[in-house]
Amino acid sequence: MHLSSPAFENGNFIPVIHTCEGTGESPELTWDNPPAGSVAFALVMSDPDVPYFKSGFVHWVIYNLPTAMRQLPSGITREQLLAIGAEVSPNGASQRVYYPPCPVNGTHHYVFRIYALDQKFSTIGKDRYTILKAYITAHTLAMAELTGLYYCTVMNDRQAFRHNILRMLRVDS
Template sequence: MKLASSVLEENDFIPAKYTCDGADISPALSWDEPPPGTESFALIVDDPDAPRRTFVHWVLYDIPATVRQLSEQIATVKTLSNGGVQGKNDFGNLGYGGPCPPSGTHRYFFKLYALDKKLGLQPGATKNQLEAAMEGHILATAELVGRYQRQR
């Protein structure tokens, strides 16, 4: 399985539009055919270069197995029109919160998981809750890494 974006190549800098320095909207993402038996997808976007701990920017789960893309600017609502459910990021909000590193260049990992079931978690689940629910149900993963440094 491969994860891609029309606005970001692997290890490129994330355009400011998708960060706290711009419109702070989610980038468009797409992926190819998952393995047989996929019942849903989950997405985690995080920054392992953040001070003190990995900072979570987006948690999204129960994306239907028929979906192959997420459009730009996903609304920060509990449940998406496609049925996906949004968790809580480390800004304390539902949905996407863009890169906003305090200093230096940080890496942002967009990780997509193909799962053998729908998880049924309530809206607002954390990354840790999602990872616990996914344990033993991951059929495949795909990853796209972007970088960002604030222009001050």
């Protein structure tokens, strides 16, 4: 399997439009060559460089993506994902949305991972990322990864921190 984006190459900087300093819309993502037996996909975006979260900060979690899909368009919303049968799990800010990059200190790595799974996840009250993570680990047939970088160019560290706190206080679930 392979994961890519027309917005940025693996290991390069994510365009401002997809961050807190732009409109904050998700980047377009495409993947190919899932293994035989794939029943659903899961997508996780995380920032391993956040110092105050042990396992990094989870920005976006989508699961039960149909296997006919090979692309997420830029700016896809939760409502659009639900309409195609996918589900969106709460991110690190407890919101069921794409949480755009907004690093407080220096350049951060944003890791997008697409997982081909051998079964769909049953959502009955269990879609917190800690539970999903164990499920994904147990049911992954293949995984592909794309890493983008970002550092705030307009906001200073204090402004980025304030922006993140205010964004986390929103109720989008």
